[in-house]
Amino acid sequence: MPRQPHPLARLKQWLFGKRESQQLATPPAEGLCQRPSFTLAEIPPGRHALVERFLDPSHVRKFLSLGVLPGTTLTVLKQSPAVVVRVGYSEFAFDKALAQTVLVRKI
Amino acid sequence: MPTESPEYGGQSRLRSDAELRKILIVGPPNVGKSLIFNKLTGKSVSVSNYPGTTVEISVGRCPLLPGYEIRDTPGAYSLLPITDEERVAREIILEQPDALILQVVDAKNLRRMLPFTLELLELGRRLILVLNLMDEARQLGVVIDHEELGERLGVPVVPTVATTGEGLDLLCAIIRDGLGAPPPAPPIEYPREVLDVVRRVASDRGTPLIPARVVTPEFLNGLPLLERTDFELGLRLARQRYADEILAEVASFPAVTGSTFGNFLNRLTMNVWTATPLALAVLYFGVYQFVGKFGAGTLVDFLENDVYETYVTPWLTQWVERLIPWPVVQDLFVHEYGMFTLGLRYAVALILPIVGTFFLMFSLLEDSGYLPRLALLLDRVFKKLGLNGRAVIPIVLGFGCGTMATVVTRILETKRERIIATILLGFAIPCSAQLGVVLAMVAQRPKIFVAWIVLMTVIFLALGMIAARKVPGRAPAFYLEIPPLRVPRLSNVLTKTYSRMYWYFVEIFPLFLAASVVIWLGTVTGVFEWIIRMIEPVVRAMGLPREAAHSLLFGFFRRDYGAAGLFDLLNHGRLNERQIFISALVISLFLPCIAMFSVMQKERGWRFALGTSAAILVTATTVGVVANLILQTTGWL
Secondary structure (H helix, E strand, O other), rough: OOOOOOOHHHHHHHOOOOOHHHHHOOOOOOOOOOOEEHHHHHHOOOOOEEEEEEEHHHHHHHHHHHHHOOEEEEEEEEOOEEEEEEEEEEEEOOOHOOOOOOOEEEE | OOOOOOOOHHHHOOOOOOOOEEEEOOOOOOOOOOHHHHHHHHHOOOOOOOOOOOOOEEEEEEOOOOOOEEOOOOOOOOOOOOOHHHHHHHHHHHOOOOOOEEEEEHHHHHEEEEEEHHHHOOOOOOOOEEEEEEHHHHOOOEEOOOOHHHHOOOOOEEEEOOOOOEEEHHHHHHHHOOOOOOOOOOOOOHHHHHHHHHHHHHOOOOOOOOHHHHHOOOHHHOOOOOHHHHHHHHHHHHHHHHHHHHHHHHEEEOOOOOHHHHHHHHHHHHHHHHHHHHHHHHHHHHHHHHHHHHHHHHHHHHHHHHHHHHHHHHHHHHHHHHHHOHHHHHHHHHHOOOHHHHHHHHHHHHHHHHHHHHHHHHHHHHHHHHHHHHHHHHHHHHHOOOOOHHHHHHHHHHHHOOHHHHHHHOOOOOHHHHHHHHHHHHHHHOHHHHHHHHHHHHHOHHHHHHHHHHHHHHHHHHHHHHHOOOOHOOOOOOOEEEEEOOOOHHHHHHHHHHHHHHHHHHHHHHHHHHHHHHHHHHHHHHHHHHHHHHHHHHHOOOOOOHHHHHHHHHHHOOOOHHHHHHHHHHHHHOOHHHHHHHHHHHHHHOOOOHOOOOOHHHHHOOHHHHHHHHHHHHHHHHHHHHHHHHHHHHHHO
């Protein structure tokens, strides 16, 4: 059950419409405390991760061509001699420098 | 790999009949485009497990589809190109607005490939979606309701297994029945940022806001990097979302299950500690035993001594001497440097078995999916040379034929990498013809063999490290799809080996004969005698016998030709150990053959080709002279 909002917030809601109240009523889907992000180069083999965003725009095209997009889940298979990940039924290899430009969240 | 002619330009060769309706086979690398092309047209273009097979554009006709002309295109992931291959694919697609597009995809990876389908549909083209590799997808438990998918996309969808031919009849039947008007562009909801960019281009043309029809790569490359990237990401995410919505209703992709034997083997090929011995074993059995000992030893012995010299040469000599009374003209065809006794003999009895065994081995490695794993293993080493792991493919191919490998450097992403790879191929990678001869010369002498390998490796690494520093540009990034390990199909391997040998033979055979004629001319006019006298001091400085000057001079026409000449000297017992070592070294480093020179000129320009050749000549000679000095003063050999 959502907590009863503060009277001032209720006034604000009454004055300025719906938006604020929604923010108060529904906590973010990921949970109240955001989980930390890592780069792809930091995920140990065997763990799954969700791609959040890319840190270097000059490399984004490479990931797009392989179908690695924000929101893609992947499994890390190896970190050495290069980073190998599985996405769906495909396996891709990246060098460390490239893997460090992918921000991911562990899942 | 090209099979039709030894040209590399591609486009210029595409003369075609205006009467014929066109079919373009489009799709990402390594999904069986070339195999489907082969099956439809009955031609043999090679099929590989790595990107870059279709450097040339093959054109053919299908007996089941009268009135149509089929074209294979280089692998492409999207209409917004990154690589040269994709650029070529885009040009071909846009050049042929009326062509029917066969988009071939890997069925199990449909999710990743469907956005490209949507992009093509946005262009408003007639299209058939071919879900290939259906057998692998079924094995994984993938289920795709292809009829429903076709319904949703508005195009026919045909599941196929190109290796067995399953589904190809249905494909032909659909093409023959004819397709109606192209479906309307898919109603994809693009985010505002994407539409803003599209509107900027479209406003002055009054076209509808369909990204694929409006936005060109040239326009995108003119945008600031960050803006361009946001646009491309937004575009792709919107298409992916639309694709995912469709797939959620028509297909199911079960999660990958536990570890199978294939999975275990897969890990072994990617672990440094198991993969390194494996790579060495491949090198030892594949190159040394099979190509070196069997190809360059047993096969050459049999073909050259037991067949050619015993039956062909005496027979031809007899006939030529009977038909042509003038000894000078006789020399053109037979005797020491004749077209039949030298040119033809080298081409058929010496070079062909060596190159053939190499290509057979290479095709096996390719079809098993081993090469990308080798790329993974060697990436860090190659980074030191200014290359990335991907360069393994042209470099390994260079051990077969440097000319072919120079063409294949196109799969490398940046100009810098292509230049470095070409330099390494020209200098330090002996082609199979040289390798075969060198191995035959040194294989029986372990000490020389080891010294030669060590020195060549040092030269290769040193050269790469220098090139990495001197050639301007950014350090490369390595990213590569690792295809599943597959048991190679014998018929596929043989087809590929055949098509490569055919290419090689068509390319070198005329050159061998031409070289014979030039040598004959040079000998008759005395020009060669003069040149040989000029280079004799150099040859002597390398401690080689006078006759070696001949071989080195001929090596200018083809380095395998020169190598074969030295091999001849060895067989007649005219070289001692030190001379063997030095000739092996010089021949390995020697000038690229005329064919490689012409490819270098086509791909990199005159200045590069001439400069590199001159540098190679100087380096090879210097190394030879210095090695001789060291060996003579220390007395090691």
